[in-house]
Amino acid sequence: MTVVFNLFSQFVKAVPVLVKKVGTVLLLIFTVGLFSGYFISLFSIHPVVLLIPVVTMFVMWYRLDEGVAVLALLVILVLFFPQVIDAIVGAVL
Numbered sequence: 001m002t003v004v005f006n007l008f009s010q011f012v013k014a015v016p017v018l019v020k021k022v023g024t025v026l027l028l029i030f031t032v033g034l035f036s037g038y039f040i041s042l043f044s045i046h047p048v049v050l051l052i053p054v055v056t057m058f059v060m061w062y063r064l065d066e067g068v069a070v071l072a073l074l075v076i077l078v079l080f081f082p083q084v085i086d087a088i089v090g091a092v093l
Contacts, residue, residue, distance in 0.1 A: 048089050049078055 040049060052074045060067025078085055 045078070045082065046085055046089055048085060052078065 036050075039045070040047060052071065055074065056067050056071040059070045
């Protein structure tokens with residue numbers, strides 16, 4: 001019974017530390033999202049840029065290496081050739 005009590009007491013002590021760590025990571029993710037949205041609106045970048053991580057996640061789900069390559073390719077395409085993205089979006093819509 002003492003083993004169960006010790007295990008439970010250690011678990012109770014660890015919960016606040018875990019909550020702090022998870023909360024900090026979530027706050028970092030929301031902050032990066034906030035700044036991304038701000039810069040997208042400030043520099044009038046097309047909102048399709050927000051689909052880059054989604055497309056990359058779908059590719060990474062099946063093939064990790066190809067997902068990283070797709071991410072790098074799409075980011076380079078958006079940074080250096082934004083008119084290509086506008087043309088693609090214009091053709092699709």
